[in-house]
Amino acid sequence: MDKTLMLSLYRDMIRIRRFEEEAARSYSRGKIGGFLHLYNGQEAVAVGAMSAVEPTDYIVATYRDHGHYLARVGDMNAAMAELFGKADGCAKGRGGSMHYFDVAKRFMGGHAIVGGHVPIAAGIAFASKYRGEPDVTLCFFGEGTANMGAFHEGLSLAALWKLPVIFICENNLYSMGTPLYRTLSVEDVAVRAKGYPMAQEIVNGDDVLEVREVIRHAAKRARTESLPILIEAKTYRFRGHSMSDPAKYRTKEEVKEWMERDPIRLLAERIYALGIANEEQLKAVDEAAKQEVAGAVRFADESPSPDTATLFDDIYYEPEHHEQDEKVVPLEKRRQQASV
Amino acid sequence: MRELTYREALREAMAEEMERDERVFLMGEEVGHYNGAYKVSEGLLDRFGERRVVDTPIAETGFAGVGIGAAMVGLRPIIEFMTWNFSLCAYDQLVNNAAKLRYMSGGQITLPIVFRGPGGAAHQLAAQHSQAVESLYAYVPGLKVIAPSTPADAKGLLKTAIRDENPVIFIEGEVLYGHKGPVQDEEYQIPLGRGEVKRTGQDVTIVAWSKMVHAALDAATELAKEGIELEVIDPRTLRPLDDRMIFDSVKKTNRCIIVEEGWPFAGLGAEIAYRIMKEGFDYLDAPVVRVTGEDVPMPYAKNLEHEVFPGVEKVVRAVRDVLYS
Ligand SMILES: Cc1ncc(C[n+]2csc(CCOP(=O)(O)OP(=O)(O)O)c2C)c(N)n1
Ligand SMILES: [Mg+2]
Numbered sequence: 115m116d117k118t119l120m121l122s123l124y125r126d127m128i129r130i131r132r133f134e135e136e137a138a139r140s141y142s143r144g145k146i147g148g149f150l151h152l153y154n155g156q157e158a159v160a161v162g163a164m165s166a167v168e169p170t171d172y173i174v175a176t177y178r179d180h181g182h183y184l185a186r187v188g189d190m191n192a193a194m195a196e197l198f199g200k201a202d203g204c205a206k207g208r209g210g211s212m213h214y215f216d217v218a219k220r221f222m223g224g225h226a227i228v229g230g231h232v233p234i235a236a237g238i239a240f241a242s243k244y245r246g247e248p249d250v251t252l253c254f255f256g257e258g259t260a261n262m263g264a265f266h267e268g269l270s271l272a273a274l275w276k277l278p279v280i281f282i283c284e285n286n287l288y289s290m291g292t293p294l295y296r297t298l299s300v301e302d303v304a305v306r307a308k309g310y311p312m313a314q315e316i317v318n319g320d321d322v323l324e325v326r327e328v329i330r331h332a333a334k335r336a337r338t339e340s341l342p343i344l345i346e347a348k349t350y351r352f353r354g355h356s357m358s359d360p361a362k363y364r365t366k367e368e369v370k371e372w373m374e375r376d377p378i379r380l381l382a383e384r385i386y387a388l389g390i391a392n393e394e395q396l397k398a399v400d401e402a403a404k405q406e407v408a409g410a411v412r413f414a415d416e417s418p419s420p421d422t423a424t425l426f427d428d429i430y431y432e433p434e435h436h437e438q439d440e441k442v443v444p445l446e447k448r449r450q451q452a453s454v
Numbered sequence: 455m456r457e458l459t460y461r462e463a464l465r466e467a468m469a470e471e472m473e474r475d476e477r478v479f480l481m482g483e484e485v486g487h488y489n490g491a492y493k494v495s496e497g498l499l500d501r502f503g504e505r506r507v508v509d510t511p512i513a514e515t516g517f518a519g520v521g522i523g524a525a526m527v528g529l530r531p532i533i534e535f536m537t538w539n540f541s542l543c544a545y546d547q548l549v550n551n552a553a554k555l556r557y558m559s560g561g562q563i564t565l566p567i568v569f570r571g572p573g574g575a576a577h578q579l580a581a582q583h584s585q586a587v588e589s590l591y592a593y594v595p596g597l598k599v600i601a602p603s604t605p606a607d608a609k610g611l612l613k614t615a616i617r618d619e620n621p622v623i624f625i626e627g628e629v630l631y632g633h634k635g636p637v638q639d640e641e642y643q644i645p646l647g648r649g650e651v652k653r654t655g656q657d658v659t660i661v662a663w664s665k666m667v668h669a670a671l672d673a674a675t676e677l678a679k680e681g682i683e684l685e686v687i688d689p690r691t692l693r694p695l696d697d698r699m700i701f702d703s704v705k706k707t708n709r710c711i712i713v714e715e716g717w718p719f720a721g722l723g724a725e726i727a728y729r730i731m732k733e734g735f736d737y738l739d740a741p742v743v744r745v746t747g748e749d750v751p752m753p754y755a756k757n758l759e760h761e762v763f764p765g766v767e768k769v770v771r772a773v774r775d776v777l778y779s
Binding site for chain 1: 479505510511513515516517518519520521522523524525526527528529546547550551555556557558559560561562563564565595596598619620
């Protein structure tokens with residue numbers, strides 16, 4: 115077992131967990147507005163997947179995107195500042211929790227219309243193939259998404275055109291308050307792939323190493339043979355759908371059972387068993403993550419709110435506009451210009 | 455100067471841009487092997503091959519989204535909707551994705567993509583195939599909307615649209631495809647957001663686009679016999695709108711009629727009328743009048759369909775109204 119790898123997976127997962135815990139606290143304190151969908155419990159999927167691909171491979175995520183962003187981009191300051199609606203956020207405070215972006219790092223967004231991003235991911239893969247570039251696209255979504263037309267159209271085109279895209283369904287058993295057996299006509303989302311047809315695979319989404327292995331193979335196949343795949347990761351979200359959901363529709367026993375399979379704990383136990391690190395050493399990693407989160411909160415607190423003079427920026431790409439000094443144009447004037 | 459049909463002019467624009475820039479490709483239903491449902495893309499597959507002229511299944515959400523994804527990473531797709539009616543299946547892609555990705559990402563994403571195809575009613579195609587959708591799209595910040603009336607405008611504007619760095623909704627007149635007009639030999643482009651005076655006159659300003667320009671011009675010919683001179687303004691681009699040109703004309707004529715094929719309620723004409731009222735209130739000698747399609751789903755029967763359509767007679771009647779004659 116690769117020691118450095120195991121530790122880096124652990125670090126990436128604990129960073130997400132601590133970040134999400136702080137996001138929940140800051141939300142309760144009123145520092146974060148809107149919808150806030152947390153990733154606690156699903157960390158192994160994003161971290162396993164990102165660790166298995168190249169930094170040049172494209173990532174397309176949903177509104178539950180903090181984990182994916184941190185696993186790919188890593189910038190906690192920009193992530194926290196975005197939640198706080200600040201100018202230094204990863205989308206300049208325009209997107210919020212559901213719309214993280216870092217195009218330079220090929221993190222192509224958190225998207226908040228269920229299923230709407232699936233064809234987009236196919237399109238990014240289409241572009242890679244069109245240009246003869248080796249990049250693969252990873253598209254994440256929940257099991258509830260498998261009922262959307264956009265999901266089917268995206269997968270059917272990816273199969274038809276043999277696009278290098280990996281569809282990763284994070285099956286956390288619920289779409290909002292609805293258990294999947296009441297919304298899904300199949301037991302496993304993965305079987306849907308058969309009809310396009312497309313390769314499929316089911317993985318234990320709580321096992322970061324298993325996720326990593328499966329994605330690694332899928333990425334290699336996508337890169338060398340230009341073929342799509344649907345991977346279903348069975349997992350569980352520890353918290354409600356969003357901060358406004360107390361998740362009363364789940365029994366305590368069910369939640370407890372899943373919490374015992376906490377992906378971070380599973381990895382820690384493996385690390386101990388293999389003698390890669392002891393409890394104290396992992397604690398230090400955890401402590402560093404907490405410090406980093408605290409720093410991110412300070413950063414986000416101190417970051418300025420977006421200047422209201424920028425309200426109308428970036429509705430369109432405007433070459434002339436980018437040349438002028440934006441701050442000198444008063445908001446009223448921009449308002450008039452923008453409405454023409 | 456050469457005469458080209460509107461269809462040929464559009465085809466020439468696409469071919470020139472595809473020749474010029476390898477990132478440009480055409481995608482849609484029947485665009486390749488069938489040579490286009492309306493033959494706009496005829497010959498393009500032979501010329502550019504299957505990589506650049508991509509036939510799709512009937513999956514508007516799917517291929518509109520694929521186009522958006524491809525544009526996000528630097529290609530320049532032209533997505534053809536067989537007709538704009540079917541774009542409504544992809545409305546989510548256009549409104550929630552194409553229009554918003556740049557803004558939502560804090561300016562990180564640039565989306566150079568054109569969605570094009572025929573819009574408006576043809577003849578007796580009934581409600582689901584006969585509608586003008588420009589208001590639905592012009593409503594949305596983040597989109598640009600174009601609706602050309604002549605072959606020359608169609609070519610020049612489509613070339614500019616393809617080179618634009620933003621998502622462009624390009625609505626062609628379904629009944630204009632066979633319409634002929636002069637198109638210059640040399641390469642040219644027409645800037646977005648600039649209208650054109652299609653006929654000068656001093657009595658009444660008519661604002662019209664796409665096929666309604668022709669109804670306005672026919673009405674102008676008829677009324678000229680009585681010595682009434684209409685000024686016909688074609689904004690060509692509906693968003694951004696060249697309202698300066700409209701205001702200037704209204705300041706001269708003091709009367710204005712907006713002619714549009716779409717429904718009246720919350721239509722584009724209402725917005726234009728508001729702007730004229732706000733900017734040129736003191737210049738108006740009569741209320742601004744709209745001539746629109748009737749507020750009804752399009753019926754099939756020929757006589758009923760005729761009633762719905764805002765034709766020459768209705769324009770002439772409106773002119774008499776604003777002239778109080
Ligand atoms: C088209 C659409 N319909 C409804 C919603 C509201 N909504 C947001 S998330 C969600 C549940 C999605 O469940 P799933 O796909 O399983 O993802 P998860 O939240 O479990 O990660 C719903 C119904 C939406 N955002 N988009
Ligand atoms: Mg779910």
